[in-house]
Amino acid sequence: MDTDPAVSILGEGQTEAAYAEVREDLGLNDPLITRYLSWLGHALQGDLGTSVVPPYTDITDRIGAALPVSVELAVLGMGMALIFCIPLAMWSAHRQGGRIDRMVSAGTIGVLSIPSFLAGLVVILIFANTLGWFPRAQWSRLEDGVWQNLYHAFLPALTIALAETAMFTRILRNDLVTTLQDDFILAAKAKGMGTVHILFSDALRPSSFSLMTLMGIGLGRLIGSTVIVEYLFALPGMGSLVVGAANTGDYVMVQGAVLVIAVVYVLTNALIDLSYGYLDPRIRRAHV
Helix, strand or coil: CCCCHHHHHHCCCCCHHHHHHHHHHHCCCCCHHHHHHHHHHHHHCCCCCECCCCCCCEHHHHHHHHHHHHHHHHHHHHHHHHHHHHHHHHHHHHCCCCHHHHHHHHHHHHHHCCCHHHHHHHHHHHHHHHCCCCCCCCCCCHHHCHHHHHHHHHHHHHHHHHHHHHHHHHHHHHHHHHHCCCHHHHHHHHCCCCHHHHHHHHHCHHHCHHHHHHHHHHHHHHHHHCHHHHHHCCCCCHHHHHHHHHHHCCHHHHHHHHHHHHHHHHHHHHHHHHHHHHHCHHHHHHCC
16 A cells, blocks of 8 residues: 555544645645656755655755664674675685685575574674673664674674675686686786786786676665664664665655666666776776
8 A cells, every 4th residue: 555645744533634735835736747857856855855754854854873783783794794705716716626615605505595684683693692702782873883883793794704705705706717717818828927926917807897896786786675683683774774764755855866876786786887997007008
């Protein structure tokens, strides 16, 4: 059943005249295209409107408080995934077909098969409930101290990093296997270059295209889809904000949040595209 914004604002049991007055004030009687253009014009000026349900807060302020939480979780999760996946992928690619390669492959498949909510519960059980190393349902903002913030963000970021690590490892491993068969790698081996030098200096950068693309897509996705993680750890991020607004019929909040997430997604992928020239000098030369 569709939620009437007028009912969400006034509550049930009011007169039809009162509902009609609210709809008129909100412009809900105008054609859809008129309402959209009006909202878009205000959004381009930084005005995303006001929540239509109590406590009628400013949308920009609410998103400004929630977005840093989701962005931090996504960035920390991606960063941890990179730290884990690069050595695993290199080790696996260097030992292609060997026991280590098979173990890494089986491990990544196993991690990918675990739902995020279950992974989060396991992380909480081990590190919060059993070992007591980290808190479960607390959040500290950066202004309260960097180390305090990282201490509270570690477990949710680790939960995000598990699945990302598995995907990144598989992608990077396959690309490294292909790159290690290229002529310039064979030439480096013929010159007596060490394995570590070849893997990090010669093979890693040209093998990172798929990984960087996946990171760009994943970062935009994570900012708006960390609902389960935010719920498990009681975090005030964008996922919780959107779900809460949808449940209460606050369509203005949902519009503003979706717009911000979309903008972040587009900008992130634009930066990823610009990074390709750094990863492979052949791309820069092709445009000269």
